[in-house]
Amino acid sequence: MKHLLGIDELSKDDIEHYLDRAAYYHRALMEGKWDHGKLGAKLIMHLFFEHSTRTLTSFEIAAKRLGADVVNWNPESSSLAKGENFTDTIDTLSSMKPDAIVLRHADYGAPKFVAARSGCSVINGGDSWREHPTQALLDALTMKQHFGKLEGLNVTIVGDIAHSRVASSNMQLLHKVGAKVRVVAPKVLMPESLPFKEIEAFEDLAEGINGADVVMTLRLQKERMDTALISTDAEYFNRYGLTLNMLNHHAPNAVVMDPGPLVRGVQMEDALTEDPERSLIHKQVANGIPTRMAVLDMLVGD
Numbered sequence: 001m002k003h004l005l006g007i008d009e010l011s012k013d014d015i016e017h018y019l020d021r022a023a024y025y026h027r028a029l030m031e032g033k034w035d036h037g038k039l040g041a042k043l044i045m046h047l048f049f050e051h052s053t054r055t056l057t058s059f060e061i062a063a064k065r066l067g068a069d070v071v072n073w074n075p076e077s078s079s080l081a082k083g084e085n086f087t088d089t090i091d092t093l094s095s096m097k098p099d100a101i102v103l104r105h106a107d108y109g110a111p112k113f114v115a116a117r118s119g120c121s122v123i124n125g126g127d128s129w130r131e132h133p134t135q136a137l138l139d140a141l142t143m144k145q146h147f148g149k150l151e152g153l154n155v156t157i158v159g160d161i162a163h164s165r166v167a168s169s170n171m172q173l174l175h176k177v178g179a180k181v182r183v184v185a186p187k188v189l190m191p192e193s194l195p196f197k198e199i200e201a202f203e204d205l206a207e208g209i210n211g212a213d214v215v216m217t218l219r220l221q222k223e224r225m226d227t228a229l230i231s232t233d234a235e236y237f238n239r240y241g242l243t244l245n246m247l248n249h250h251a252p253n254a255v256v257m258d259p260g261p262l263v264r265g266v267q268m269e270d271a272l273t274e275d276p277e278r279s280l281i282h283k284q285v286a287n288g289i290p291t292r293m294a295v296l297d298m299l300v301g302d
């Protein structure tokens with residue numbers, strides 16, 4: 001049984017295989033030529049215990065583009081409300097014999113738990129602050145399309161590094177493919193340790209983005225903070241909000257990325273979000289579809 005639980009489990013070769021297949025599906029979608037029946041008769045269940053716009057929707061589109069049947073299970077209208085527990089819910093849904101489960105859950109390691117008992121492929125659609133592997137793959141596809149390579153790229157990730165599964169998966173992936181990674185955050189949003197000694201940490205935004213090729217911003221993950229670590233969004237924006245002026249000064253050739261959801265007035269100024277030359281945000285969203293087609297094909301396809 002093949003799963004995608006985290007980038008931490010993948011080798012550089014595995015990552016490159018996923019990215020090559022995602023690039024293939026990107027081209028195929030542009031040309032309108034792909035095997036629409038690739039996943040015919042396969043059943044994909046989406047179990048999203050946390051809210052999502054991009055991940056859930058693009059997984060559904062990806063599965064449908066490949067001919068799979070899709071069930072979007074909704075926790076709010078499920079028998080969880082009648083007292084059924086998580087394990088029994090997973091066992092119940094697994095009895096219906098899906099070929100794959102895409103799971104988003106607030107608990108660290110929930111996808112691993114489901115993989116061990118569901119009897120089908122499990123794809124992690126984001127668990128706690130641990131991993132969001134398909135987001136890191138689509139981010140890497142977007143960078144590779146823009147720069148033609150990943151190795152040697154200078155990528156700075158700015159924001160709530162401590163609570164972000166996107167930061168975690170991106171640090172894993174970018175380091176494995178040979179990019180140079182820096183992270184920028186106030187002390188309260190920086191983890192106690194980083195996964196690789198080569199990743200440099202900065203508290204000062206200007207220093208951290210200096211000479212970057214890519215600056216990726218992250219939202220404040222308030223739902224994963226036990227207490228309010230930042231007093232106001234405005235205070236955060238004053239120190240860490242990215243502006244066109246700052247980028248022109250310190251990283252004049254950099255593009256900006258953000259996995260979303262983008263909270264206006266917090267991560268970056270609107271002029272940058274909307275700048276078609278500097279912002280790859282809409283390309284990231286669009287790349288969710290070929291990337292997730294690649295993942296479904298490689299894990300569930302015959």
Ligand code: CP
Pocket residue numbers: 051052053054055056126132135259260261
């Ligand atoms: N980037 C991301 O995971 O967005 P959603 O929460 O909208 O899926």
